[in-house]
Amino acid sequence: MAYLDINHVVRKFGGLVAVNDITVGLEQGEIFGLIGPNGSGKTTLFNTINNYYPANSGEIIFKGIPITRMSTHEICRLGIGRTFQVVKPLKRMTVLENVMAGAFLRTNSATKARDKALEIVDFCELMQRKDMPAKSLPIADKKRMEIARSLAGDPELILLDETAAGLNLKEIDAAMVIVKKIRDKGITCFVVEHVMKFLMGISDRVMCINFGAEIARGTPKEMSRHPEVIKAYLGEEYVKGK
Amino acid sequence: MAKKSWFLPAILGIVAIALPPFLGGYFQHILILVMMWVAMATGWNLLGGYCGQASLGSAAFFGLGAYGAGMLYLHWGISPWWGVIAGPLLAIVVAIPIGLVTFRLRGGYFVLSMLAVCETIRIIFLNWVEMSAGPLGIVIERTWGMEKLPYYYMVLAIAALSLYVVYRLMKSKFGYYFVSIREDQDAAEGLGIPSTKYKMYALIPCAGIIGLAGAFYMNYMAFIEPNTVFPLIISATMILSVMLGGPGTFWGPALGATIFVLLSELLRAFAGPVIGTIHYLIFALILVLVIMFLPNGIAGEGDKIKRLFRGKKPVYVGGE
Amino acid sequence: MALFGQTIICGFLMGGVYAVIAIGMTLILGVMKIINIGHGHLMMVAMYVCFALFTSLGLHPYIAMFVAMPCLFGIGYLLQRYSIHRVRFVDTILPQTQVLLTLAIGLVFVEIIRVIFKSDFRSVYTPFSSKCLYIGDMSISLPQLISFGIAMAFVAGLHILLTRTDFGRSIRATAQDLDAAKYMGVDALRVSSLTFGLGMALAAAGGALLLPIFYLFPDIGVPFTIKALIITILGGAGSTVGALSGGLVFGMAESLGAVYWAPGYKDVVGFVIFLLVLLFMPGGLKTVIKR
Ligand SMILES: Nc1ncnc2c1ncn2[C@@H]1O[C@H](COP(=O)(O)OP(=O)(O)O)[C@@H](O)[C@H]1O
Ligand SMILES: [Mg+2]
Numbered sequence: 001m002a003y004l005d006i007n008h009v010v011r012k013f014g015g016l017v018a019v020n021d022i023t024v025g026l027e028q029g030e031i032f033g034l035i036g037p038n039g040s041g042k043t044t045l046f047n048t049i050n051n052y053y054p055a056n057s058g059e060i061i062f063k064g065i066p067i068t069r070m071s072t073h074e075i076c077r078l079g080i081g082r083t084f085q086v087v088k089p090l091k092r093m094t095v096l097e098n099v100m101a102g103a104f105l106r107t108n109s110a111t112k113a114r115d116k117a118l119e120i121v122d123f124c125e126l127m128q129r130k131d132m133p134a135k136s137l138p139i140a141d142k143k144r145m146e147i148a149r150s151l152a153g154d155p156e157l158i159l160l161d162e163t164a165a166g167l168n169l170k171e172i173d174a175a176m177v178i179v180k181k182i183r184d185k186g187i188t189c190f191v192v193e194h195v196m197k198f199l200m201g202i203s204d205r206v207m208c209i210n211f212g213a214e215i216a217r218g219t220p221k222e223m224s225r226h227p228e229v230i231k232a233y234l235g236e237e238y239v240k241g242k
Numbered sequence: 243m244a245k246k247s248w249f250l251p252a253i254l255g256i257v258a259i260a261l262p263p264f265l266g267g268y269f270q271h272i273l274i275l276v277m278m279w280v281a282m283a284t285g286w287n288l289l290g291g292y293c294g295q296a297s298l299g300s301a302a303f304f305g306l307g308a309y310g311a312g313m314l315y316l317h318w319g320i321s322p323w324w325g326v327i328a329g330p331l332l333a334i335v336v337a338i339p340i341g342l343v344t345f346r347l348r349g350g351y352f353v354l355s356m357l358a359v360c361e362t363i364r365i366i367f368l369n370w371v372e373m374s375a376g377p378l379g380i381v382i383e384r385t386w387g388m389e390k391l392p393y394y395y396m397v398l399a400i401a402a403l404s405l406y407v408v409y410r411l412m413k414s415k416f417g418y419y420f421v422s423i424r425e426d427q428d429a430a431e432g433l434g435i436p437s438t439k440y441k442m443y444a445l446i447p448c449a450g451i452i453g454l455a456g457a458f459y460m461n462y463m464a465f466i467e468p469n470t471v472f473p474l475i476i477s478a479t480m481i482l483s484v485m486l487g488g489p490g491t492f493w494g495p496a497l498g499a500t501i502f503v504l505l506s507e508l509l510r511a512f513a514g515p516v517i518g519t520i521h522y523l524i525f526a527l528i529l530v531l532v533i534m535f536l537p538n539g540i541a542g543e544g545d546k547i548k549r550l551f552r553g554k555k556p557v558y559v560g561g562e
Numbered sequence: 563m564a565l566f567g568q569t570i571i572c573g574f575l576m577g578g579v580y581a582v583i584a585i586g587m588t589l590i591l592g593v594m595k596i597i598n599i600g601h602g603h604l605m606m607v608a609m610y611v612c613f614a615l616f617t618s619l620g621l622h623p624y625i626a627m628f629v630a631m632p633c634l635f636g637i638g639y640l641l642q643r644y645s646i647h648r649v650r651f652v653d654t655i656l657p658q659t660q661v662l663l664t665l666a667i668g669l670v671f672v673e674i675i676r677v678i679f680k681s682d683f684r685s686v687y688t689p690f691s692s693k694c695l696y697i698g699d700m701s702i703s704l705p706q707l708i709s710f711g712i713a714m715a716f717v718a719g720l721h722i723l724l725t726r727t728d729f730g731r732s733i734r735a736t737a738q739d740l741d742a743a744k745y746m747g748v749d750a751l752r753v754s755s756l757t758f759g760l761g762m763a764l765a766a767a768g769g770a771l772l773l774p775i776f777y778l779f780p781d782i783g784v785p786f787t788i789k790a791l792i793i794t795i796l797g798g799a800g801s802t803v804g805a806l807s808g809g810l811v812f813g814m815a816e817s818l819g820a821v822y823w824a825p826g827y828k829d830v831v832g833f834v835i836f837l838l839v840l841l842f843m844p845g846g847l848k849t850v851i852k853r
Pocket of ligand 1: 036038
């Protein structure tokens with residue numbers, strides 16, 4: 001049994017099958033990438049993992065514990081952190097307060113939470129920003145703050161949803177460094193990404209989905225040559241890129 | 243998250259303790275009302291301003307607190323001063339199931355469901371005559387007769403206690419969680435914050451504080467009936483005080499409540515004799531204007547104003 | 563058995579009037595996505611307009627309503643255009659600014675009415691106020707029957723307005739998807755202002771229909787706001803057909819409660835229904851419950 005087991009998960013919105021019978025297992029300590037065209041159901045899969053949207057059928061097991069019916073905050077306490085594709089900063093709180101809100105998951109003391117938050121803010125290279133209200137951060141820092149906030153709760157698995165979307169090349173490189181650093185801490189990373197460069201550079205394994213269903217799986221290299229993937233996804237991207 | 247400054251509270255505290263003995267009965271009465279509304283606005287702010295669950299039915303807790311005290315006397319002849327325990331207790335005991343149901347609703351639906359709850363409680367207290375004496379109300383003997391000063395110190399203690407409770411809560415984990423829930427409930431859940439549970443943690447002290455003010459009201463006014471302790475106008479006044487002073491700020495509600503009481507007493511004194519209820523109309527107009535033009539209250543917009551005066555530019559870099 | 567039948571019919575007739583008020587709220591909720599807490603208060607204003615026309619000119623409420631409705635339409639239009647809409651995009655600490663604003667506006671109207679008419683109870687006595695029809699042992703109040711008839715005429719008229727006219731179509735488009743409607747060239751502010759006016763006019767109609775069977779005082783609004791919201795929720799937010807059936811069911815339940823439980827608790831019945839639905843039928847309430 002894998003570390004995170006997703007078994008035949010289905011999620012529908014009305015008649016639309018957003019996640020269609022996905023089965024995948026993540027190993028502890030790896031960076032697992034998930035790619036797919038826009039609207040293929042990547043975010044929805046994340047949302048079923050931490051039960052923002054309950055799965056219609058199928059089962060999700062984390063560290064041997066079935067979490068399919070657990071509530072979002074319980075799943076987080078169990079050790080699954082996440083970030084949001086459409087960032088959700090706690091707008092009127094400062095960066096440090098945002099990260100403290102995450103750190104309180106493992107402590108009741110404000111002093112300890114502050115120390116922990118400072119450590120994580122430093123880890124994510126947000127020190128100069130720490131006293132700014134979250135709403136006034138540029139997008140790249142908002143995304144990074146979300147990672148920090150999630151890390152502050154000491155997750156064992158972190159779900160990163162399009163961390164690189166909307167960033168410039170330099171910012172993407174910085175984000176890649178951070179993801180690697182997170183993995184080096186021993187945290188398993190489940191990364192959804194639209195920016196190919198990002199995933200190819202860091203992931204151990206990649207899965208590609210389209211219309212909610214899996215179409216290919218393999219190493220980053222295999223994926224970039226896989227005809228189905230190119231057809232579904234890279235094809236148009238490449239054409240546009242040139 | 244409240245600012246760490248002891249100077250202002252110390253001065254205020256000394257004035258609040260030392261000044262009233264030198265004032266006349268009428269001004270003591272006004273100060274009593276000020277302190278009562280300070281406590282209530284501060285309590286409302288905990289759930290509404292910090293936790294983002296604006297309730298239109300908080301008069302329910304006020305009335306329950308008042309009846310908690312009054313019914314002790316009505317049924318068992320026990321001194322209504324025990325109401326300072328029984329009142330908040332009753333308010334909290336009723337608040338818990340209310341919260342468990344209404345917190346399942348979001349936004350405007352929550353606002354209005356609390357109003358429905360309050361109306362329901364008012365109707366029950368009007369109709370269940372064996373329990374509450376119905377529309378006849380409850381009359382008690384005032385402990386200190388016409389003297390105001392002891393009541394003043396009593397309510398001063400209540401106001402100070404409520405400020406202290408909110409201050410301590412907001413400096414702890416609770417405060418961070420309350421504000422997180424207000425800012426983005428989905429994000430909060432994703433950070434492992436059980437939002438319904440923490441809304442309950444905000445509701446309980448909120449109900450307790452407002453209930454305590456209600457129990458005091460019973461003792462001070464010596465008369466209550468359902469239509470005077472459960473009306474919408476009491477809930478609306480709490481909202482006005484908070485919105486005027488600044489929701490989600492520590493001193494804002496107290497400031498707003500003070501301005502509100504002084505203003506309405508002025509209006510009552512000068513406009514009242516001309517047109518009976520016109521001060522209510524002016525009150526409602528102020529509420530409209532505050533919501534439209536000063537939605538973050540004096541304290542909330544105060545940061546902006548201060549920054550202007552100091553000539554410093556805001557530190558914002560990017561923005562949305 | 564006669565009592566039961568009469569109770570049901572009486573509630574059914576009353577429910578038709580409630581439905582008109584609730585449809586006003588549903589429309590506003592659908593298009594503006596806010597709950598109008600001033601709904602009942604403004605309905606009360608319309609009732610006083612009719613009352614004033616009755617005492618000064620002797621106009622029957624069924625006629626005076628055609629003055630009250632345009633008045634309230636205008637008030638609603640101006641309120642949305644120049645007040646409520648303004649706070650829509652203001653970034654505030656307290657969420658729900660618009661909802662609180664509707665409350666404040668409602669209170670302003672209550673207090674204006676109180677200054678003019680004082681807090682006294684009023685009623686309108688018309689020649690057939692106490693007339694009844696008899697079916698077997700059951701007696702049915704004539705004004706209730708007429709009010710119900712007029713209410714249904716309004717519901718039908720509204721249905722035609724919403725389904726057959728351009729204005730109705732733009733209302734429905736805006737309710738479904740504001741952004742899409744904007745792309746299609748709908749002037750959102752104009753539509754929402756007209757919708758708020760229309761909602762208020764419907765509340766005015768409901769108020770006028772209540773006048774011959776009800777008494778009147780400035781604080782009468784709150785229970786009606788709550789009833790309208792409960793009906794809206796029962797029928798599914800934003801649905802006029804839902805509001806109609808919700809209103810009829812609600813009217814009957816309330817009437818049964820008043821007769822078989824206690825008249826004083828009549829207004830609690832709706833709340834109990836609301837609670838039960840909330841606790842045991844959350845699936846039917848997808849739109850209002852979190853997630
Ligand atoms: N809350 C929702 N309600 C209805 N449909 C949704 C909802 N969330 C996502 N969808 C639909 O599900 C599909 C997958 O969306 P998403 O998971 O966001 O894709 P991705 O993240 O891969 O871009 C899309 O067609 C989208 O329109
Ligand atoms: Mg996505």
